[in-house]
Every structure is written in C-alpha cells, then in structure tokens.
Amino acid sequence: MHPTKRLVGVASALLLAVALAGCSTTGSGALAQTVGAPATVPGGGSAGSGGSGGPGAVGLTDADGYIPDGTSLPLESDRPAVAHLDPDLLAALRHAQSAMRQEGAGSAITIADGWRSERYQEHLFAQAVKQYGSEEEAEKWVKRGSDSAHVRGEAVDIADAGAMDYLNRFGAEWGLCQVYANEAWHFELRTAPGGTCPAQSLDGRG
Numbered sequence: 121m122h123p124t125k126r127l128v129g130v131a132s133a134l135l136l137a138v139a140l141a142g143c144s145t146t147g148s149g150a151l152a153q154t155v156g157a158p159a160t161v162p163g164g165g166s167a168g169s170g171g172s173g174g175p176g177a178v179g180l181t182d183a184d185g186y187i188p189d190g191t192s193l194p195l196e197s198d199r200p201a202v203a204h205l206d207p208d209l210l211a212a213l214r215h216a217q218s219a220m221r222q223e224g225a226g227s228a229i230t231i232a233d234g235w236r237s238e239r240y241q242e243h244l245f246a247q248a249v250k251q252y253g254s255e256e257e258a259e260k261w262v263k264r265g266s267d268s269a270h271v272r273g274e275a276v277d278i279a280d281a282g283a284m285d286y287l288n289r290f291g292a293e294w295g296l297c298q299v300y301a302n303e304a305w306h307f308e309l310r311t312a313p314g315g316t317c318p319a320q321s322l323d324g325r326g
C-alpha cells in the first residue's frame with residue numbers, strides 16, 4: 121500500500137507541476153524525458169546497427185560526432201566527427217582517396233562514423249545493454265568509453281561500398297587496415313605505409 125500511495129503522490133505532483141487537467145496516465149514518460157533516457161521507438165527499436173533510433177532523441181549532436189543514419193561526411197568536412205580524427209589517419213585516408221580517384225576506382229571516401237565523444241559511445245553501450253539484456257553481454261559487442269578507437273579518433277567507418285572495397289585491397293599502402301573480420305567498413309592505421317596489415321580480429325566491437 122505504501123508504493124501505491126507514493127505513486128499517487130508523484131502523479132498528482134506532476135499534474136500540479138505541469139498543470140495538466142485531463143491528461144492523466146503516464147508520469148513515467150514525462151520523467152524519462154526530463155532525465156534524458158533513451159526514447160523508445162514505437163514499433164521500432166534498434167535494428168542491429170546499435171545507433172538507430174536513439175542518438176538524436178537523447179540530445180546527441182554533431183558536437184558528439186553523431187552522424188545521422190543514412191548520411192555521411194566527406195574527408196574534407198570540418199564537422200567534429202572528421203575534424204577530431206587523428207591527423208595521421210585523416211592524412212592517410214586523403215592520400216588513399218586521391219589515388220582512388222586517379223585510378224578511376226571511385227569518386228570519394230566518405231565517413232559514416234568517425235570520432236565519437238565518450239558520451240556518444242556510452243549511449244551506444246546503453247543501447248547494446250537494452251538489446252542484449254545485460255552489461256556483461258553488451259560488452260561482447262560494444263566497447264566502453266575510450267576503449268573504443270572511435271573515441272580516440274583512431275578509427276573510421278567507411279560509408280561507401282566501393283571505397284570500402286578499395287581500402288580493403290590497397291589501404292595498406294597508406295597503413296590503413298580493416299581490423300575486424302566482421303566489420304568491412306571499420307579502418308584504422310595498423311601498419312607502416314606499404315606494410316602488411318595484421319590478421320583481422322574476430323572480436324568486432326569497434
């Protein structure tokens with residue numbers, strides 16, 4: 121009976137505060153919004169990419185390196201997701217892009233994910249916890265904070281399939297390597313220019 125009393129109290133306090141007359145029910149929705157918890161997408165939910173549906177709703181912006189799904193940035197962009205990348209990584213990508221263009225192998229290398237703020241990475245982790253049911257399980261899929269090469273500015277996810285393919289074949293010429301066997305889009309500087317990329321890891325948690 122105590123919990124019930126408490127709930128009634130909270131509900132009426134909310135009603136008073138917001139001065140809502142007829143709009144009764146869910147105080148939980150209002151609370152979730154003020155706290156900034158990830159919004160639940162009606163009928164949707166995140167479909168595997170880990171980021172869809174949530175980041176914009178919880179106030180992540182361009183300043184966090186957030187790039188909305190379905191969009192990408194050119195290497196020449198001055199937005200934080202690109203501008204905060206490790207300069208050596210960015211330079212290598214630009215050299216690769218020049219070569220790709222000269223060879224007629226493609227027009228641009230664009231970025232679907234680059235530098236991310238720690239806040240953004242934690243959001244992705246929180247999404248994974250929701251998706252996989254526990255922190256322990258989520259840690260198998262998403263790295264936390266600065267454990268992520270993205271947070272350190274040392275990784276990019278390539279948006280365009282043609283550019284991905286080009287980098288997979290020739291990226292090592294500029295030190296660019298695919299790191300995870302199951303992430304054809306994720307590249308880091310992992311060898312000296314002209315060197316050999318290390319064996320790809322099966323642990324895809326970039």
Ligand SMILES: [Zn+2]
Binds near residue numbers: 233270276
């Ligand atoms: Zn990545």
